[in-house]
Amino acid sequence: MSGHHILITGATGRLGGAIVATLADRAPGRVHALVRRAGDARAFADRRLPTRAGDYDDPATLAAAFAGIDTLVFVSSPALDPGVRVPQHRAVVEAALTAGVRRVVYTSAFGAQHDPGHATTEGLLLDAFDRDGRGATILRNGFYTEPFVERALAEAEAGRIASAAGDGPLATASLRDLAEAAAAAALRPPREHVLELRGPAWTYDALAAALAAALGRPVAHERVAPEAAGPLGPLQALAARGLLAAETGDLAALLGRPPRGIVDVVRDAVP
Ligand SMILES: NC(=O)c1ccc[n+]([C@@H]2O[C@H](COP(=O)([O-])OP(=O)(O)OC[C@H]3O[C@@H](n4cnc5c(N)ncnc54)[C@H](OP(=O)(O)O)[C@@H]3O)[C@@H](O)[C@H]2O)c1
Numbered sequence: 001m002s003g004h005h006i007l008i009t010g011a012t013g014r015l016g017g018a019i020v021a022t023l024a025d026r027a028p029g030r031v032h033a034l035v036r037r038a039g040d041a042r043a044f045a046d047r048r049l050p051t052r053a054g055d056y057d058d059p060a061t062l063a064a065a066f067a068g069i070d071t072l073v074f075v076s077s078p079a080l081d082p083g084v085r086v087p088q089h090r091a092v093v094e095a096a097l098t099a100g101v102r103r104v105v106y107t108s109a110f111g112a113q114h115d116p117g118h119a120t121t122e123g124l125l126l127d128a129f130d131r132d133g134r135g136a137t138i139l140r141n142g143f144y145t146e147p148f149v150e151r152a153l154a155e156a157e158a159g160r161i162a163s164a165a166g167d168g169p170l171a172t173a174s175l176r177d178l179a180e181a182a183a184a185a186a187l188r189p190p191r192e193h194v195l196e197l198r199g200p201a202w203t204y205d206a207l208a209a210a211l212a213a214a215l216g217r218p219v220a221h222e223r224v225a226p227e228a229a230g231p232l233g234p235l236q237a238l239a240a241r242g243l244l245a246a247e248t249g250d251l252a253a254l255l256g257r258p259p260r261g262i263v264d265v266v267r268d269a270v271p
Pocket of ligand 1: 010014037054079088107141142143144
C-alpha cells in the first residue's frame with residue numbers, strides 16, 4: 001500500500017459513517033472502514049471502499065485490521081459501562097501500537113474528565129502516542145444537536161415542543177460538523193492535543209422559532225419538569241442549570257468556518 005492510509009472504526013454507525021463519507025471524498029483510495037459483519041463489508045465494497053474485519057471485543061482481530069494503517073480514526077464504543085468500554089478501548093490502543101499506527105484521532109466526549117471510560121482512554125492514548133514521532137488528537141465531541149431537533153420535530157406536529165431546559169443554552173454540535181472535524185484532524189493534525197468541539201449555543205425558544213419558520217406554522221415551547229420531558233429530560237435539566245452553555249472555538253478552528261447552528265440543523269431535518 002502506498003500513500004497515507006486511514007482506517008475509521010465505528011464505520012457502520014452514525015458518526016463513523018459520516019466520517020467515512022467525508023474522507024472518501026477528500027482522500028480517495030486511502031480510506032478503510034472497520035466492520036464486524038460480512039454484509040457490512042459487502043455494502044462498503046459496493047461503494048468501492050475497502051474494509052478490515054475487527055471487533056473491539058476480540059483483540060486478536062484488531063492488530064491484523066490495523067496493519068499498514070498510518071492514521072486511525074477511533075470512534076468510541078457505544079458501551080457506556082466502563083467495565084466493558086475500557087477493555088475494548090485498551091485493546092484498540094494496544095493493537096494500534098503493535099501494528100505501527102502513527103497517529104490516532106479519538107472521538108471522546110464533553111465532560112470526558114468525569115467519565116471513567118473516556119478519561120482512561122484519553123490517558124492511554126496520550127501516554128502511548130504522544131512520543132517517538134507518533135501523535136494523538138482527542139476530540140471531545142459535544143452532544144449531537146440532531147437528536148434534540150428530531151424529537152422536537154416529531155412533537156411539533158401538535159404545535160408545541162416540551163422541554164425541561166427553560167432558558168438554558170445548549171452548546172451542542174451537529175453530527176455533520178463533528179464528522180467533518182474528525183476528517184480534518186485525520187488529514188491535517190491540529191497543534192493542540194485535546195479539543196473541545198461544540199457549536200453555537202441555542203435555547204428551546206430558538207428551536208421552537210426555527211421549527212415554526214421551517215414548518216410555516218406556530219410552534220410553542222412548553223416548559224415541563226425533567227420527568228415529563230422524555231429521554232432528553234436529564235440533558236435539558238443540565239441545560240436549565242447552565243451546565244451546557246459554554247461555547248468553544250475549537251470546532252470552528254478545525255472546520256475553518258463557523259459551525260452549523262440550530263437553524264441549519266432544523267432546515268436539514270424538515271422534509
Ligand atoms: N456526542 C453524542 O451526543 C453521542 C451520542 C451517542 C453516542 N456517542 C458516542 O459516539 C460514538 C459514535 O456515535 P454514533 O452515533 O455513531 O453511534 P452508533 O451509530 O451507535 O455507532 C456505533 C458504532 O460502533 C460500532 N461498534 C459497536 N460495538 C463494537 C465492537 N465491539 N467492535 C467494533 N465496533 C463496534 C458499531 O458497529 P456495528 O454496526 O457492528 O454494531 C457502530 O459502527 C458512540 O459509540 C458513543 O460512544 C456520542
